[in-house]
Amino acid sequence: MIRAGDTNVGSRDCxxxxxxxxxxxxELKREYDTCFNRWFAExxxxxxxxxxxxxxSFRKYQRCVQAAIKEKEIPIDGVDFMGPNKDKPES
Amino acid sequence: xxxxxxxxxxxxxxxxxxxxxxxxxxxxxFSTHVLTEDVVYREVTADxxxxxxxxxxxxxxxxRWAERLFPSGMSRSVYIIxxxxxxxxxxxxxxxxxxxxxxxxxxxxxxCVFQGSVEHPATTQLKREAWISSSIYGFxxxxxxxxxxxxxxNQVKAMKGLEYALSNLQGMYTSCVFQxxxxxxxxxxxxxTKQLIFNCCHFWKGGKLKQExxxxxxxxxxxxxx
Numbered sequence: 235m236i237r238a239g240d241t242n243v244g245s246r247d248c249x250x251x252x253x254x255x256x257x258x259x260x261e262l263k264r265e266y267d268t269c270f271n272r273w274f275a276e277x278x279x280x281x282x283x284x285x286x287x288x289x290x291s292f293r294k295y296q297r298c299v300q301a302a303i304k305e306k307e308i309p310i311d312g313v314d315f316m317g318p319n320k321d322k323p324e325s
Numbered sequence: 326x327x328x329x330x331x332x333x334x335x336x337x338x339x340x341x342x343x344x345x346x347x348x349x350x351x352x353x354x355f356s357t358h359v360l361t362e363d364v365v366y367r368e369v370t371a372d373x374x375x376x377x378x379x380x381x382x383x384x385x386x387x388x389r390w391a392e393r394l395f396p397s398g399m400s401r402s403v404y405i406i407x408x409x410x411x412x413x414x415x416x417x418x419x420x421x422x423x424x425x426x427x428x429x430x431x432x433x434x435x436x437c438v439f440q441g442s443v444e445h446p447a448t449t450q451l452k453r454e455a456w457i458s459s460s461i462y463g464f465x466x467x468x469x470x471x472x473x474x475x476x477x478x479n480q481v482k483a484m485k486g487l488e489y490a491l492s493n494l495q496g497m498y499t500s501c502v503f504q505x506x507x508x509x510x511x512x513x514x515x516x517x518t519k520q521l522i523f524n525c526c527h528f529w530k531g532g533k534l535k536q537e538x539x540x541x542x543x544x545x546x547x548x549x550x551x
Contacts, residue, residue, distance in 0.1 A: 252351045252362040255382055263363065267348075270364075275345050278375060279413050292367065299363050303380070308404055309425055310365065310380060316408045318434050319421045322456070 256302025262295040328469050330455040330476065334484075335448050338491050340416045340441025343449045346490035347409075347418060347439070351381075353486035358384045360402070375411040380404065385427060388471060403427055416441030431459045431472045453480065 254263040269288035277284065303310055336343055351362045359381055366378035385403045404425040411418050418439040424432065435455045442448060455476055459468040 253360065254363050255361040255380060256363075259363075266364070270367075271345070271348060274348065274375075275341075278369070278411075279341050279344070281373070281413065283373060286369070296365070299365060303365070308380070310404075310406065313406060313425070315366075315376065315378065316410075316421045318423050319408075319436060322434075322436065322454075 259298035266295040327458040350490040355482040
């Protein structure tokens with residue numbers, strides 16, 4: 235993180251990002267998010283289906299965060315995708 | 326008893342920008358109540374839609390009268406799931422958000438549809454709907470009213486947060502230095518003293534995001550940080 239008064243700012247120092255729910259996972263999350271945001275804007279939105287460069291960073295990040303979720307007993311298991319939306323009328 | 330809330334608004338940005346900003350809207354100066362954010366599932370379908378699930382942890386700010394009703398050991402954190410589908414062919418982003426815990430106290434579900442338009446490519450239409458309910462016997466009406474008031478206030482913050490992320494993407498330079506402190510023990514103090522400091526470093530690039538640069542790139546030795 236940059237502090238007031240710093241003048242020597244490198245390309246990786248300027249970063250504002252959220253913490254992960256698993257404290258140890260924040261750096262892995264950051265790496266994955268950087269990869270994803272670039273792929274999303276440059277490939278996915280342009281219809282380029284040439285493959286996902288973020289598979290490895292995603293795998294590492296998920297291994298960490300899923301363990302944190304289990305450890306904190308966050309009740310996310312078995313929750314259907316868009317679960318409650320199924321009961322709602324079409325907008 | 327469920328309170329239903331619905332609104333529609335136009336965002337003055339292209340759909341592509343809105344969707345990119347959607348992934349990068351945290352942290353922002355209006356989201357100090359959001360403590361953590363994680364992607365916990367992601368998949369590109371055969372028909373090129375992106376399915377994602379994000380897990381957010383937020384502080385649970387209750388008015389004093391409601392706090393007294395509940396044991397002091399009750400968790401101050403609310404876990405929220407945000408599921409989303411990005412369809413780049415039809416230029417639509419649909420999101421569904423709901424809280425995993427504290428559901429007896431209050432359940433808030435929100436559905437948003439961000440729709441791009443071929444006729445008006447510089448604009449994105451946002452339609453939001455919310456369903457708010459409480460199961461607490463005898464208190465559900467005031468809790469629902471509170472929930473609705475807080476939901477509306479959060480909507481305003483969410484829009485400001487998204488606009489903030491959009492202006493970042495468009496490369497606005499600001500010579501401000503703030504530092505965001507996210508200590509969980511500090512959350513109570515933070516809210517009261519509004520101690521919001523952000524690290525931000527953006528740069529102006531003629532209004533167009535340079536594709537080859539990482540969004541987090543920061544110029545060296547600019548001497549512009551003060």
